[in-house]
Amino acid sequence: MSLSIRNQLPGTVTSVTAGPAMATVQTRLAGGQTITAAITTDASSDLGLKPGTAVHAVVKATEVALATGEVSGLSIRNQLPGTVTSVTPGAAMASVKVAIDGGELTAAITEQAATELALAPGVSVVALVKATDVSLSTD
Numbered sequence: 479m480s481l482s483i484r485n486q487l488p489g490t491v492t493s494v495t496a497g498p499a500m501a502t503v504q505t506r507l508a509g510g511q512t513i514t515a516a517i518t519t520d521a522s523s524d525l526g527l528k529p530g531t532a533v534h535a536v537v538k539a540t541e542v543a544l545a546t547g548e549v550s551g552l553s554i555r556n557q558l559p560g561t562v563t564s565v566t567p568g569a570a571m572a573s574v575k576v577a578i579d580g581g582e583l584t585a586a587i588t589e590q591a592a593t594e595l596a597l598a599p600g601v602s603v604v605a606l607v608k609a610t611d612v613s614l615s616t617d
Contacts, residue, residue: 483537483538486534487508487537488507492512494529505533508581509578511580513558514556514612515614533614535612536612537583541608543606544574545603546595546603559604560602561577562577567592571586574587583605
């Protein structure tokens with residue numbers, strides 16, 4: 479299956495915590511970071527997720543926020559440090575590519591935010607993604 483979603487990070491499930499309706503799934507990415515997905519318990523069962531399952535964490539670029547410093551006091555579970563590799567400006571939106579350990583993320587943010595944060599190649603950032611914005615696929 480091909481997807482238009484740019485962010486498809488390979489990893490391995492390390493834990494699944496299932497509730498009546500929703501499950502949280504911890505996945506260790508290729509670079510060693512952990513990403514958390516909040517998916518339905520039915521989806522977790524349908525995919526056969528358990529520790530050791532190979533998955534791809536899939537995140538739309540519009541669901542990736544960027545910060546230029548450490549972030550605390552947030553409910554956002556996924557905070558992936560990285561370095562900007564490119565910024566493609568647009569009239570309203572900018573596309574920002576970020577190298578993280580073991581891969582790359584693309585963030586689609588407003589042009590104003592990219593300018594205010596002075597994003598450019600080499601700038602250190604933290605990519606922020608809510609667990610509910612992470613989908614999982616199996617091979």
